[in-house]
Amino acid sequence: GSKPASLPFIEIDKERVITSTESLKLKEVPKEMIGIGGGVIGMELGSVYARLGSKVKVVEFLDSIIPTMDVTMGKKLQKALKKLGFEFYLGHKVTAVEKKGKTLIVKAKAKDGKEIELKGDYCLVSIGRRAYTEGLGLDKVGIETDKQGRIEVDADLRTKVDNQGTTPKH
Numbered sequence: 001g002s003k004p005a006s007l008p009f010i011e012i013d014k015e016r017v018i019t020s021t022e023s024l025k026l027k028e029v030p031k032e033m034i035g036i037g038g039g040v041i042g043m044e045l046g047s048v049y050a051r052l053g054s055k056v057k058v059v060e061f062l063d064s065i066i067p068t069m070d071v072t073m074g075k076k077l078q079k080a081l082k083k084l085g086f087e088f089y090l091g092h093k094v095t096a097v098e099k100k101g102k103t104l105i106v107k108a109k110a111k112d113g114k115e116i117e118l119k120g121d122y123c124l125v126s127i128g129r130r131a132y133t134e135g136l137g138l139d140k141v142g143i144e145t146d147k148q149g150r151i152e153v154d155a156d157l158r159t160k161v162d163n164q165g166t167t168p169k170h
Helices: 040-051 071-083
Strands: 002-004 033-037 055-059 089-090 092-100 103-110 113-121 122-125 129-131
Touching: 033 103, 033 113, 040 055, 040 071, 040 122, 055 071, 055 092, 055 113, 071 089, 103 122
Parallel strands: 033 055, 033 122, 055 089
Antiparallel strands: 002 129, 092 103, 103 113
16 A cells, blocks of 8 residues: 655644645635645645635645646646636745644745745645555565565566565576
């Protein structure tokens, strides 16, 4: 499986600084939601909250939203989301997320060095997902993982251990 990824300096408190998991359990509609990450999950959840009345601000490191998809599709989606009131800060690197009571301050820096501060009552961190393999004991049975915790496989999607628990002969 997988779990939401984060940045090392962001503390996901699951109350105000949240992931997609907590965003589905909120007891109130945010007045202003800051989304970190312009991928599919963030745009989908942001659009739900925008339709419910939230002001949504999105900070994306790359120069377009849904950057792994077709560029034209991303532009059309951005245009539609702007009609819902979205604000986009593309090409910005998040440098800090600070919590002051019920207000969150997200600081980011553009490629030209200009810094911005966005304020909101919730911050949705949706920068992707990472493998959920930690603590499974894979190393005890000879299965190797990469730096991101993903299971190492060959071109035929086999690990170094066959289904009998022994190293296969390649």
